[in-house]
Amino acid sequence: MTQKPLDKSVMMEAVDAVEIHGSVTQAALHLGIPRNTLQNRIARAKQEGVQPFKVRYEENKGLEIPILPDEEISADELIDRMTDSFQRRKRAKEHRKWINVKAKSNDPICLAFLGDPHVDDNGCDWPTLRRHVEIIKNTEGMHGCSVGDQHNNWVGRLARLYSKQDTSAQQAWLLVEWLIKAIDPLILIAGNHDMWTGAGDPVKWMRSPKNIYEDWQAKVRISFPNGTDTKIFAAHDMAGHSMWNQLHGQMKAAKFTGDADLYISGHKHTWALSQIELPSHNRTPWLARARGYKFMDEYATVKGYEEQNYGHAIGVVIDPEAESQVNRMTCFADLEQAADFLKWKRSKKS
Numbered sequence: 001m002t003q004k005p006l007d008k009s010v011m012m013e014a015v016d017a018v019e020i021h022g023s024v025t026q027a028a029l030h031l032g033i034p035r036n037t038l039q040n041r042i043a044r045a046k047q048e049g050v051q052p053f054k055v056r057y058e059e060n061k062g063l064e065i066p067i068l069p070d071e072e073i074s075a076d077e078l079i080d081r082m083t084d085s086f087q088r089r090k091r092a093k094e095h096r097k098w099i100n101v102k103a104k105s106n107d108p109i110c111l112a113f114l115g116d117p118h119v120d121d122n123g124c125d126w127p128t129l130r131r132h133v134e135i136i137k138n139t140e141g142m143h144g145c146s147v148g149d150q151h152n153n154w155v156g157r158l159a160r161l162y163s164k165q166d167t168s169a170q171q172a173w174l175l176v177e178w179l180i181k182a183i184d185p186l187i188l189i190a191g192n193h194d195m196w197t198g199a200g201d202p203v204k205w206m207r208s209p210k211n212i213y214e215d216w217q218a219k220v221r222i223s224f225p226n227g228t229d230t231k232i233f234a235a236h237d238m239a240g241h242s243m244w245n246q247l248h249g250q251m252k253a254a255k256f257t258g259d260a261d262l263y264i265s266g267h268k269h270t271w272a273l274s275q276i277e278l279p280s281h282n283r284t285p286w287l288a289r290a291r292g293y294k295f296m297d298e299y300a301t302v303k304g305y306e307e308q309n310y311g312h313a314i315g316v317v318i319d320p321e322a323e324s325q326v327n328r329m330t331c332f333a334d335l336e337q338a339a340d341f342l343k344w345k346r347s348k349k350s
Contacts (some may be wrong), residue, residue, distance in 0.1 A: 009074045011045035012036055021053040022182075039105065046181055058105040077120045092173050098221045099212055101186070103320070106226045108345040110338055111316040112183075113234070115266040115292030116149035116191060119179055120172035123296035128312050132335050133182045139339045141346055142315075144183030148191025148216075148236035150203070152174045177206045191236035191267060192346045193271040219260070224320035230329065232316075237267035239334050246272040248331055251286035254278065261318060261329055263336035264288040269297065271311025284326045290314045310334070317342050321349075 002315060017027035017038070028038040045079075073081070103109065114132065136144040143205045154161045162169060180188065180203065188211050195215055207213050216349040217235035231263050238249030245251065250263040251274075257279030267284065271291035277284045300307060314331055315338020322328040332338035 004093060006041065006044050007068060007074045007076045008048070010077070011041055011050045011308055014041035015045045015050055015052045018042065030187065045100055057285045073295055090154045096219070098219050101212075101222045102225045103222055106224050106320050107349060108317060108319040108342055109222075110139070110342040111145050111232070111318070112136050112335055112338070113145045113147055113187075113264055113266075113281055113288070113290050113314045113316065114183070115147060115290030115312055115314075116193075116269065116294060117146065117179060117292065118149055118193075118294040118319075120151045120165060120167040121294050123294050125293045125295055125312065128179040129179075129293050132313055133179070135335050135339050136183050138214045139342065141342055142339060143186040145187040145234065146184050147185070147234060147264065148188060148189040148194040149266070149292070150179060150191075151193065153196050155192045173202055174176065176203065180206050180211070184208070185211050187211075187218055187232070187234050189234055189236050190215045201213055202213065206284070209213060221287070222318070226320055228328070230262070230318050230320070231260040232264070233257075234262075235265045239262065244263060246270050246289055247274055247287040250289065251276070254285050254287060256284075258283060262284060262286045262288065262331075264290065264314060264316070266290045269305075270308055271314070273311075273314070273332055273333060275326075275331075277326075282324065282325075286316070286329055286331045288314045288331055315339070315342075317345060319345055 009064065013031070014027075017197045018024055021027045021030055024038055024042070028035040031038065112132070112135070114129075117129060119129070128235060131142075136142050152165065153160065153172070153209055168177070185207075188203070188207060190201070190203065190213070194201070197203075198291055217233070220232045220234070222232070233253065238253050240249040240252040242248035246268070249265065253263050254260070254276065255278075258278050261283060263285060266289065268289065269292050270289060272287075272289050274287045275284060275288065288312055289311075291308050293312050295307065297307070311333040313335045314333060315335045317330045317332070317338055319328055319330075330341065334339065
């Protein structure tokens, strides 16, 4: 069998490591590779005539110039690394086309989608948020979810706005962690304010492995033992805007894809609910937008936007054993009403 070509820099690294550390064993430990692998590289280096750095010289007009090892990886090594990275990223993306969640029973459940919390904002409606958190924690079969913007997370030129709120950036993260731990979300979306943090997002360490945490959007399929499934398309926002229809983005997504039973978002600090029928896709999806908890919004005041009073969160009750598809899902702008409806639904099975 023909040996795979070995990059010269790899062979040079092998013979140099032995020269520096005095033995194959110590050199292998330093490089973090098996001893046999290093021995094979040294053998290949001898075949190719690769010498240790002490004797690697080039002559230039009577001077012997040392050929020093390069601190950068070779093109071949870089290409191999980027190939592996692409394959890993592609595999991760494929598994997120629809994230499969399995229900253990056919009992009705409720997904409580909190609108943008902005927990550190002076205008955060904490009385309502605390009440909703308690409903989620104390209602059997109810699962907390969030469509993003857990806090203001001011960055760049917007960081000046911290001077207009009572909570510090440090306190904001404390409140975000409290909220995530309190609702233990099934679906947790990172909105634009959350994504401003960049690669070092603390929420990735705050959440648990059972919390589905995705940037901007997540597609989740909940499969029940009776063979039915419910497909949720949750996003911080959906493309498309109309002054006449607060659900324009959701309608657009439903018309173009037709593959979900619920299209829900937040972001615009308004709420709306609608159920439609798509005969061509044999679905009767709900379109929803959660208002969130931020009141007394200076930006909204300056722009002349009306401030709504309801729809902080949207309760989505799913009954996998409903006789008709149109009754399989029911949405509420009042989380307490959603909890009462869920309890009634579950009591019918007992």
